[in-house]
Amino acid sequence: MVQACDLDRQQGQFAPLTLSLLRSDTRRIVIVGARGWIGRTLLSLLRAALPEDEFSRRVACFGSAHAEIMLDDGTRIVQHALDKLATLPATPTMLFHLAFLTKDKVASMDATAYCAANRALSQTVLDALDPIGVDRLFVASSGAAAYADDPDAAADLRLYGALKREDEDRFADWARDRATRCRVAIGRIYSVSGPWMNKHETYALASFILEALAGRPITVLAPRRVLRSYVAVRELLSVVVAMLLCADGPAVESFATGGDTLELGDVAAVVAQVCGGEVLRRPISETADNRYVGDAAAWAVLLERHGMTHVPIAGQIAETAVWLARENPENVVFRAS
Numbered sequence: 001m002v003q004a005c006d007l008d009r010q011q012g013q014f015a016p017l018t019l020s021l022l023r024s025d026t027r028r029i030v031i032v033g034a035r036g037w038i039g040r041t042l043l044s045l046l047r048a049a050l051p052e053d054e055f056s057r058r059v060a061c062f063g064s065a066h067a068e069i070m071l072d073d074g075t076r077i078v079q080h081a082l083d084k085l086a087t088l089p090a091t092p093t094m095l096f097h098l099a100f101l102t103k104d105k106v107a108s109m110d111a112t113a114y115c116a117a118n119r120a121l122s123q124t125v126l127d128a129l130d131p132i133g134v135d136r137l138f139v140a141s142s143g144a145a146a147y148a149d150d151p152d153a154a155a156d157l158r159l160y161g162a163l164k165r166e167d168e169d170r171f172a173d174w175a176r177d178r179a180t181r182c183r184v185a186i187g188r189i190y191s192v193s194g195p196w197m198n199k200h201e202t203y204a205l206a207s208f209i210l211e212a213l214a215g216r217p218i219t220v221l222a223p224r225r226v227l228r229s230y231v232a233v234r235e236l237l238s239v240v241v242a243m244l245l246c247a248d249g250p251a252v253e254s255f256a257t258g259g260d261t262l263e264l265g266d267v268a269a270v271v272a273q274v275c276g277g278e279v280l281r282r283p284i285s286e287t288a289d290n291r292y293v294g295d296a297a298a299w300a301v302l303l304e305r306h307g308m309t310h311v312p313i314a315g316q317i318a319e320t321a322v323w324l325a326r327e328n329p330e331n332v333v334f335r336a337s
Helices: 002-011 014-025 037-049 052-058 082-086 103-106 111-133 143-147 155-176 205-211 232-247 262-276 296-305 313-327
Strands: 028-032 059-063 067-070 076-081 091-098 134-142 184-191 189-191 218-220 225-234 252-256 261-263 280-281 291-292
Touching: 014 037, 014 232, 028 037, 028 082, 028 313, 037 059, 037 232, 052 059, 059 082, 059 280, 076 082, 076 261, 082 111, 082 252, 091 111, 091 218, 091 232, 111 134, 111 155, 134 143, 134 155, 134 232, 143 184, 155 252, 189 313, 205 218, 205 225, 205 313, 225 232, 225 262, 225 296, 225 313, 232 252, 232 296, 252 296, 261 262, 262 280, 291 296
Parallel strands: 028 059, 028 091, 059 076, 091 134, 134 184, 184 252, 189 225, 218 280, 225 291
Antiparallel strands: 067 076, 225 261
């Protein structure tokens, strides 16, 4: 039996090497897109890693508008409007660029407007890097970038991927031009798990867990094989911080998240094992797979390099379920085994 308190402790921590590097570093930490899923997770990890006064002094948040962010422990953080980013005083800074209008926005916006909005956002971040003293940068790209030129991919995936690939190139060029002092990690993120997961109706993992928590059958409706690979958000962020703060590294380091390749029926089966319940899988009637997976072998090498181990899918599901159960108390009590 996996206890919820143990999972809360685990998902609230960086990996040990990352903690050591972070605590020995003095850079300011700037998060752009702080109210999103990854941004909130990063804030929670930083708050657990740093003393309160140091957290307040080192961490600054930016997003589309001025707002307040509240963490699970009650910490209140001010998010400043992105157009104020360049007004920060210059000091060595590690910046996490997590802001982007995601793929689900494509359907509700004119394509030209969607492209213009994302390019303007990225340009605002790029223009601020040198004036505020950024020398370590993480760019959250997407696995969609690998499908930008794929004629068989959905149009919204191609468009989103093309814009993400533009971001990769734009910020890589910035780092290469400053290779003696700056470093950028560019991550193509595929499927991730963990607390602060949003858009539950969009992500299969969240919907499966919520069905199990509510005592409903876990239903897989896809008429084809759907292949995904999952990484815990805390694992991803532990790797990123270690990449940026380790003693040596290239000016530009690109990676893709990994994890075992799983068909959604298999994911649903693990959810049932962890949370209880039964799985109903629609018969597979189409031959073409829907494949959206990272590079498991390269991810394993990256983890080993930084002294980390992969959180297996059952552990990821248990961590995610603990958080979803807390956020949805009307559902049945979380069970883990």
